[in-house]
Every structure is written in structure tokens, then in C-alpha cells.
Amino acid sequence: MAALAPTSCLLYRELCHRELGTPPLSSGGACSSVAICGGGVDSSRPGRGRRARSRGEVKAGPFWQSASRPTSIEMEAIATMEDFDRILAASQEISQVVIVDWMATWCRKCIYLKPKLEKLAAEYHPRVKFYFVDVNKVPQALVKRGNISKMPTIQLWKDGEWKAEVIGGHKAWLVLDEVREMIQKHL
Template structure:
């Protein structure tokens, strides 16, 4: 059981007073209650305050859960706006021998909108090994869409050495698409 409160002395005044006296606070950032800690004090029971000598021993433990800030949780995908930009991205990736993942999506497509944050979390997972981009097919020239050979949205393609290696057409549930994309990435890393 974990308890989080802005002011723990309000929730457990008897515990707070006793442990404050014993100075078991851990530098003000986290509090670790010792195992089998019982306390004495007054308790509300049957409509009146009663003095209780020893309450049932319980194991109390409060911890702070800090996020790991060394890794990003999500990385925003960069947009591709025309064929020249795609050529530059593919040339740079080929020099680094690094694959590129492109999400072909449309602003009106609900599945595309729902899938994009999931792919950005996946981008954070593989941020050192692969670059993630997206193309909004309604905002780019149709020559770029034809170059990607896109017929359905969302389509997630993995490009390596300047050519498209594999694709996932995401018309089904986002968690399944995310797993398929993860497997596709692991093949080419």
C-alpha cells in the first residue's frame, strides 16, 4: 500500500508526531517507514475518543517514484514536405547506414491521428538507432505520395539504403500496428 499526500501530518498525525520525534525522516524527499511499526495514541471509536495503548502492527512504506529522465518518453516525428527533402533524408541515412521509418498519414484519418503518439513513443525507444518521419499526404505534392506507392492510410514504411524495404499498413488496432512496426524495426537494426 502506498500513500501519497501533500501533507502527511494531516493524514496520520500520531504517526507523524512519533516519527518526527524519533527523526526517521529521510532528508525530506522520501519517507521509508520501518517494518512492524506500531504506535500509541488516541483513536475515534464508538462515537468517542479512546486511548489505545498499542495498535495492530502494520507494515508501512511510502516511496517516491521518480521517472527516469535520462531517456525521453516520446520524440516528435519530423515532417517531410517534398521529394527533395526525402532525397536528402535518405542520403544522410545511407551515409550513416541507419534505417528511416516514414509514417504516411492524413490529417482526416482517425487511425492515423491515434497511431501517431504511439509511434512517437516507439521513436523514443529506438531514438539512437532509427529516425522517424511522417508525411501528411494532403499537404505534399502527389509526386511524393506516388514515390512512396501509398494507397491506404496509415502506411508505415521502413527505408534503408535509399529504398523501401518493408511496410505495415495500419488499418487495424493501434497496439497491433505498434507491435508489427517494432518487429519490422528489429529486423533491420
């Protein structure tokens, strides 16, 4: 069945446009527009006519993934001691958990881990707020306040106090699992 009859082709073209939500083409050609409007029947393999997905067609995702929910949330930077104090005071007022990623731009593990933490931030948004501190760009008094000796160090702060930390010197998926456990314990 290499070609469809003209009437079948017109019906198929109309169905194709309804499915894709596009306006019908005005070309009068029989089956040449089937490929344009969204995929046709695979006639190269007899008895195996299956519909090929067109380029513009969208495959539906799982129902639990909402289109409005972001997949990652960019972490905010903490640049000064005043920023840090303000963040801790604000989180204390609403009893919100704060995660602080102490990192450096020269640290490969830190750079690798940051986007993964941003995806984790999307999972816990808005109950947990994620921040990062580049230890080379802040006053050393702030680094001493966090008691940072290794990087990356991911700390959990709640009610203005340090509660727990994970030093991320091992595999990223293990670090993320430890951070999840730390968050679950203090939520």
C-alpha cells in the same frame, strides 16, 4: 496510540525530513508537524501503523528506466520531395534505418497511431529515425513516389530504398508489433 510522545515526535520529524531531504520545520508543536513533514502513522487502525506517502515524496522507479532517456521522441515532418531525398541520402551515408509514417489529419487511425509511434521511436533511438508525411500537405508527386494508396502506411527505408511497409488498418498494438518485427528484420 493516537499521539506520540513529544520526544518520539521530534525524532520522527527529524527522520522524516532526512528521508524527504527537506529542512526541518521550526514549529515547536509536538505532533502536528508530522503530517506536514511527510506522513505519519495511521492511528485509525490499531496494530496497523503504516507510513502514508506524502504528496511531495517520489516513489523510485525500476533501475532500467533512466531519467535521461525520453519516453517518446516527436517525429519530424517531411514537407517536400527535397526533404525526403535529403533524409534518404543522409540515412544512406550512415546506414541508418528510416521509418516514414504516411498519414492524414482526417484519418482517425493515423492520429491515434502517431503518439504510439513516437514512443516506439524512443525505444529505437538513435539507430532508427522516425518521420511522418501528411499526404494532404505535400505535393502528390511525393505521395506517388511512396506508392501510397491507404493510410496509415508505415514504411521502412534503408540505404535509400524502400524495404518493407505495414498498412495500419487494424488494431494499434498489432500495427506496432508488425513495425517492431519490420525494424528488427532490417537492423
